[in-house]
Amino acid sequence: MVGEMQSMNTILFYLLAASAVFSALATITRRSPPASAIWLVVSLLSVAGIFGMLGAPFLAALQVLIAAGAVMVLFLFVIMLVDQGEESLRPRIVSFGRVLGAVASGYLALILILAIWKPPFVEAPKSGAAYEAPLTLALAVVGRYALVLELVGVMLLVAAVAAISLAKRDTTAGEG
Amino acid sequence: MDMVVALAKVAVIFAMVVGFVPVLIWMERKGAAYIQDRRGPNRASIMCVRAGGFLHSIADAIKLFSKEEVAVAAAFRPAYLAAPIIAFFVATVTVAVVPFSEPASFGGFPFSLQVADLKAGLVYVLAVSSLGVYAVMLAGWASGNKFSLLGAMRACAQTISYELAIGLAALALFMLAGSLSLSAIVEDQGFWPWRWNAVRQPLAFAIFFTAMLAEARRLPFDLPEGESEIVAGYHTEYSSMRFAMFFMGEYAHIAVGSMIMATLFLGGWQLPFCESGWITENFNLVLAVVWPGAALALIAVGAMLAKRFRRAYRDARDFEPLLFGALAAAAGLALLAALALGGGEEIPAWLPAAFLTALQTLTLLAKTLILCCAFIWVRWTLPRFRYDQLMHLGWKVLLPLAMINVVVTAVAVLMYGG
Numbered sequence: 014m015v016g017e018m019q020s021m022n023t024i025l026f027y028l029l030a031a032s033a034v035f036s037a038l039a040t041i042t043r044r045s046p047p048a049s050a051i052w053l054v055v056s057l058l059s060v061a062g063i064f065g066m067l068g069a070p071f072l073a074a075l076q077v078l079i080a081a082g083a084v085m086v087l088f089l090f091v092i093m094l095v096d097q098g099e100e101s102l103r104p105r106i107v108s109f110g111r112v113l114g115a116v117a118s119g120y121l122a123l124i125l126i127l128a129i130w131k132p133p134f135v136e137a138p139k140s141g142a143a144y145e146a147p148l149t150l151a152l153a154v155v156g157r158y159a160l161v162l163e164l165v166g167v168m169l170l171v172a173a174v175a176a177i178s179l180a181k182r183d184t185t186a187g188e189g
Numbered sequence: 190m191d192m193v194v195a196l197a198k199v200a201v202i203f204a205m206v207v208g209f210v211p212v213l214i215w216m217e218r219k220g221a222a223y224i225q226d227r228r229g230p231n232r233a234s235i236m237c238v239r240a241g242g243f244l245h246s247i248a249d250a251i252k253l254f255s256k257e258e259v260a261v262a263a264a265f266r267p268a269y270l271a272a273p274i275i276a277f278f279v280a281t282v283t284v285a286v287v288p289f290s291e292p293a294s295f296g297g298f299p300f301s302l303q304v305a306d307l308k309a310g311l312v313y314v315l316a317v318s319s320l321g322v323y324a325v326m327l328a329g330w331a332s333g334n335k336f337s338l339l340g341a342m343r344a345c346a347q348t349i350s351y352e353l354a355i356g357l358a359a360l361a362l363f364m365l366a367g368s369l370s371l372s373a374i375v376e377d378q379g380f381w382p383w384r385w386n387a388v389r390q391p392l393a394f395a396i397f398f399t400a401m402l403a404e405a406r407r408l409p410f411d412l413p414e415g416e417s418e419i420v421a422g423y424h425t426e427y428s429s430m431r432f433a434m435f436f437m438g439e440y441a442h443i444a445v446g447s448m449i450m451a452t453l454f455l456g457g458w459q460l461p462f463c464e465s466g467w468i469t470e471n472f473n474l475v476l477a478v479v480w481p482g483a484a485l486a487l488i489a490v491g492a493m494l495a496k497r498f499r500r501a502y503r504d505a506r507d508f509e510p511l512l513f514g515a516l517a518a519a520a521g522l523a524l525l526a527a528l529a530l531g532g533g534e535e536i537p538a539w540l541p542a543a544f545l546t547a548l549q550t551l552t553l554l555a556k557t558l559i560l561c562c563a564f565i566w567v568r569w570t571l572p573r574f575r576y577d578q579l580m581h582l583g584w585k586v587l588l589p590l591a592m593i594n595v596v597v598t599a600v601a602v603l604m605y606g607g
Contacts, residue, residue: 082319147312
């Protein structure tokens with residue numbers, strides 16, 4: 014029975030991992046921005062499934078709730094509102110993004126080669142039962158990472174203020 | 190064995206949720222009719238059986254199956270096809286963490302009618318229901334129709350605004366119970382109705398109910414499909430069974446939302462005024478009261494139906510009350526006969542636990558139906574909000590109230606220890 018469970022978990026893991034990798038690839042190769050965003054949602058959901066399998070269902074639920082359920086909905090909302098169409102996204106002849114991408118992928122390839130050459134892979138450590146409870150995560154967030162949390166909060170606030178000031182129409186000039 | 194039981198539970202609970210859909214459609218039509226002083230559906234019949242208009246749901250299903258599926262040229266096909274599936278999936282999968290009965294033991298085999306008792310059950314509910322908006326967004330965007338897109342935009346803004354209020358209202362419950370698991374929250378409420386969360390947390394209940402209406406996109410929050418402005422919103426371009434999937438998803442959403450609310454606020458499977466252990470301990474007494482009581486009630490129902498027999502139509506339809514009355518009376522008489530003829534047999538060991546499980550499931554379903562009635566009642570009473578009123582209610586009324594509720598609850602829990 015245990016062996017059966019084990020093999021089912023393995024199959025499930027490979028399914029989720031393949032789905033995560035495939036959808037991540039689709040995210041960066043699709044030309045249409047909404048399709049890209051939808052693939053990113055699929056990728057996030059797959060990663061949430063892997064979190065759940067690693068024994069952290071709370072983290073998995075949070076990933077779905079916040080990343081997939083709130084952040085990506087807003088992303089899609091904006092993308093669909095300012096639907097550019099594929100025409101306006103034709104690649105430039107030499108783009109800075111490509112250069113940056115080439116450097117980044119070279120770096121990634123280096124890491125991958127190193128990883129395969131001298132595999133540091135170990136069996137994923139089973140997170141303890143503590144990770145099933147929300148308490149562990151809560152203590153980490155308000156204890157150990159409290160400063161980081163506050164900084165992220167301030168950054169989001171700055172971004173929100175900036176967005177509002179950009180979006181606000183100039184009511185002094187002309188008829189408002 | 191575990192696997193088989195788990196699969197059976199999934200099948201039973203899924204069937205229960207899907208079975209809610211025709212019942213709710215019937216309740217909606219009858220409720221609308223009575224609120225508007227009409228008779229409501231009463232024509233569709235098989236032979237002479239009309240079942241109070243219930244057969245109209247079946248007629249609807251046949252109609253929807255046999256209609257043409259319009260292929261939309263401007264649609265982005267994969268997303269267009271996926272959207273109704275997502276709508277139905279998200280609506281039904283939430284029910285996995287709802288406990289329908291107390292954990293019982295059948296001859297040492299532990300059993301409770303609940304698919305998964307997640308430690309983070311409450312967060313799971315919020316997470317899955319937050320995905321529901323994708324169905325609407327994909328449908329609206331992939332249809333290639335400006336009215337659909339407008340509906341999707343409205344749905345998106347609305348869902349995001351009201352999700353926050355739902356999360357904060359649920360947070361207060363979490364603080365009271367000290368756990369995110371739904372079975373722990375039900376356990377914590379106990380069997381006295383004045384200890385249920387609807388009484389302990391009336392503000393959270395009101396906020397949760399209002400936000401649930403918005404999440405289910407029901408009137409007065411049905412701007413995403415406001416038919417007087419944007420045709421039918423996000424499902425303008427859907428027809429036949431694809432439209433029916435949206436439709437069923439909406440009703441499943443109401444059923445599941447009511448189940449979640451009954452679990453969180455109305456004590457879930459807890460029988461009011463009656464501790465569940467008492468029933469299993471005094472099972473002989475319970476049986477001695479319930480058995481003849483059920484028999485007499487069935488006979489009374491039969492007599493009442495038979496009294497309604499009139500030659501109104503002068504055809505087979507006149508005999509419908511007689512038919513159902515005879516069936517009910519026969520069932521009641523059979524129960525009485527079994528009581529008189531039998532007796533003295535040993536009660537099998539599994540019977541008390543099975544009786545309790547069934548009773549608790551029925552209790553939860555009854556509470557669910559009461560909340561569904563409230564959904565329907567609100568729909569046929571209130572007019573649709575304007576967009577600015579919707580945003581005002583969500584951000585300036587519900588959200589601050591939910592925050593105040595959380596703070597007050599936190600202080601109270603710290604002072605009185607929950």
